[in-house]
Amino acid sequence: MANKTPKIAVIWFPGQNCEDESKLVCESAGMKADIIVVNSSVDPKILEQYDGFFIGGGWSYEDRIRAGAIAAKDPIMLKIKEEAKKLKVVLGVCNGAQILVETGIIPGLKDKVQLALAPNTNPKISGYYNTWVYVKHECKKTNAFNIAGVDEVMHIPVAHGEGRFTTTDKELIKQLIKNDQILFRYCDEEGNIDEKYPVNPNGAVYNIAGITNKEGNVLAIMPHPERASWNKQLPYYEQHSFEENEKAAPCMKIFESIRMYLEKRIK
Amino acid sequence: MTSTKQLEMFVRLVMPDNIALTAKHTLLKMGFKLADLRREDYFRFEADAKNTEELKNLLAKTDVLANANKHKVSFDLERDGTKILVTEIDNTSQGLLHTLRERLGFAQIHAASNGTLWTFIGCTEEDAVKMTKELLINEHYQEFKVLQ
Numbered sequence: 001m002a003n004k005t006p007k008i009a010v011i012w013f014p015g016q017n018c019e020d021e022s023k024l025v026c027e028s029a030g031m032k033a034d035i036i037v038v039n040s041s042v043d044p045k046i047l048e049q050y051d052g053f054f055i056g057g058g059w060s061y062e063d064r065i066r067a068g069a070i071a072a073k074d075p076i077m078l079k080i081k082e083e084a085k086k087l088k089v090v091l092g093v094c095n096g097a098q099i100l101v102e103t104g105i106i107p108g109l110k111d112k113v114q115l116a117l118a119p120n121t122n123p124k125i126s127g128y129y130n131t132w133v134y135v136k137h138e139c140k141k142t143n144a145f146n147i148a149g150v151d152e153v154m155h156i157p158v159a160h161g162e163g164r165f166t167t168t169d170k171e172l173i174k175q176l177i178k179n180d181q182i183l184f185r186y187c188d189e190e191g192n193i194d195e196k197y198p199v200n201p202n203g204a205v206y207n208i209a210g211i212t213n214k215e216g217n218v219l220a221i222m223p224h225p226e227r228a229s230w231n232k233q234l235p236y237y238e239q240h241s242f243e244e245n246e247k248a249a250p251c252m253k254i255f256e257s258i259r260m261y262l263e264k265r266i267k
Numbered sequence: 268m269t270s271t272k273q274l275e276m277f278v279r280l281v282m283p284d285n286i287a288l289t290a291k292h293t294l295l296k297m298g299f300k301l302a303d304l305r306r307e308d309y310f311r312f313e314a315d316a317k318n319t320e321e322l323k324n325l326l327a328k329t330d331v332l333a334n335a336n337k338h339k340v341s342f343d344l345e346r347d348g349t350k351i352l353v354t355e356i357d358n359t360s361q362g363l364l365h366t367l368r369e370r371l372g373f374a375q376i377h378a379a380s381n382g383t384l385w386t387f388i389g390c391t392e393e394d395a396v397k398m399t400k401e402l403l404i405n406e407h408y409q410e411f412k413v414l415q
Contacts, residue, residue, distance in 0.1 A: 064286045065403060073293050073402065102405065116407035119355070126362055167407045168356075 006262035008033040008089075009050040011080070013071045016058030016095055018226065025226040026054060028248075029255035031262070038071075044079035051262045052089030053080055055096030057159070057224060067117060067162040068098030077103050087265065089144045089258050090218040094160055097210075097220035101165075106220040107172070107181055108213040114172055115211075117222070118164045121203030128161040132235055133201050135209045135223060136187040141180040143216025144261040147253050153191045154184075154250045155234060156223040158201050163222040165208040173206050184210035184221060217261075225251035271377060272316040276326060277341045277384060278308040278333045290385075290402065299398050302389025308332070309352055310363075313378040322375060329371055347386065349395040350414040353404050354382035384414070 008026045012019040012035050019035045026033035033054070036046065047053065061070035071077065077099065084090050084105055092100035098117045100106040107114055122129055135156055137148045148154070167173065176182050185207040186200045187193050193207050194200065200207050202222070210221030227233055229252040232245035239245050248256075287306040294301060310332060314322055327333060327340040344350065360380045367373040385403060387395035392413060399411050 061289060062285070064289045066405060066409075069402065069405070070289055070293055073297060113405060113407070116405040116409075118405075118408035119358075164408075169407075 004266050006031045006051040008052045010035045011055045013038045013060035015060045018056035021226050022054050022056040025229050030259045044076050047079050055092045057094035068102040071099045072102035087217045092220045100220040115167050118166045119162050130159040134187050135184040136191045139183045145219045145257050147257040156228045158223045163202040165204040181212050225254045270316045271313050274312045276310040279339050281339050305386040307384040309382045309384040311380045315375040348388040349392045351385045351399050353411045
């Protein structure tokens with residue numbers, strides 16, 4: 001019997017701007033995707049019909065107060081928190097990651113905010129910073145996002161002003177490492193970790209680029225995998241023939257992984 | 268030897284402040300009660316004590332810290348409501364100091380820091396602190412203090 005096709009809700013808060021590319025990459029990975037525009041008339045119950053949620057990039061509510069702070073208080077996020085407990089997939093990219101951190105869903109070890117995505121500390125450029133970086137896949141535990149092999153290096157763009165994972169809880173990073181919750185770390189082209197700029201583009205503690213919850217069904221990632229899922233999206237010096245450029249790039253594995261995880265869950 | 272003096276500068280929008288309005292409406296939706304919420308950019312300088320009035324005048328007119336077309340600048344803290352100053356824990360404000368000293372020529376300024384000053388109207392100090400913790404700061408990179 002054929003598997004059902006997983007359905008993803010692409011959550012679009014006012015001020016976000018990645019909804020179309022987010023929808024496209026989900027569909028290209030073999031899932032159905034609808035864009036859900038968040039406004040006062042949206043009933044959060046609409047989310048119950050979806051198997052997963054993709055909160056994309058942009059500036060929800062113009063980053064008023066700080067990135068993700070207002071969206072994190074929206075009733076729709078309470079519903080997503082509830083749905084995540086049912087082991088549905090939640091992917092937060094860039095501003096989506098900031099929202100997940102501000103709700104406490106990531107890292108989700110306590111019922112409170114345990115992390116911040118603070119303003120970048122970059123010795124060259126203050127504020128918004130936009131470049132290509134390398135991230136290394138480090139998680140050994142099976143989760144919804146990791147069909148990529150351990151130590152696989154991906155080339156991926158970052159574009160943010162507040163992307164520095166940090167915490168005042170001195171034990172938290174040890175706990176995240178112990179739980180295998182740190183999925184991606186900034187590294188150089190060969191996969192070597194260097195805590196300094198430019199390898200670490202924003203000063204993130206432990207070079208963290210992406211963190212999952214303990215159960216492995218929620219990921220907050222600052223770089224944009226949806227902008228590096230085809231070879232044609234990679235920098236020009238990595239592009240080849242027309243045929244090669246139409247093929248999937250390594251970041252597509254994140255979305256294929258989500259589809260495979262959900263197909264197992266909903267069959 | 269020239270002695271130093273501390274200056275505090277408050278920069279407020281004269282037009283509707285969308286950030287303060289969004290914060291206020293979010294707090295009301297979260298169940299808090301307050302009549303109004305104001306926001307100001309806060310700057311603190313350590314500068315040579317002589318000619319402070321001239322320095323104030325120049326700072327207000329730099330068009331870097333404030334834009335005369337949309338901001339009102341004050342060097343005195345208004346005594347209304349509960350004042351809560353939010354700052355970043357590890358922000359040394361070196362960029363601000365560098366801009367003032369090296370780009371704008373304020374050699375008489377030796378130290379500078381900045382933050383956001385929130386004024387809560389129509390609520391207790393206890394509630395203002397609670398609202399700050401729940402919405403206005405992320406304690407993993409920001410801190411606050413109540414200004415008396």
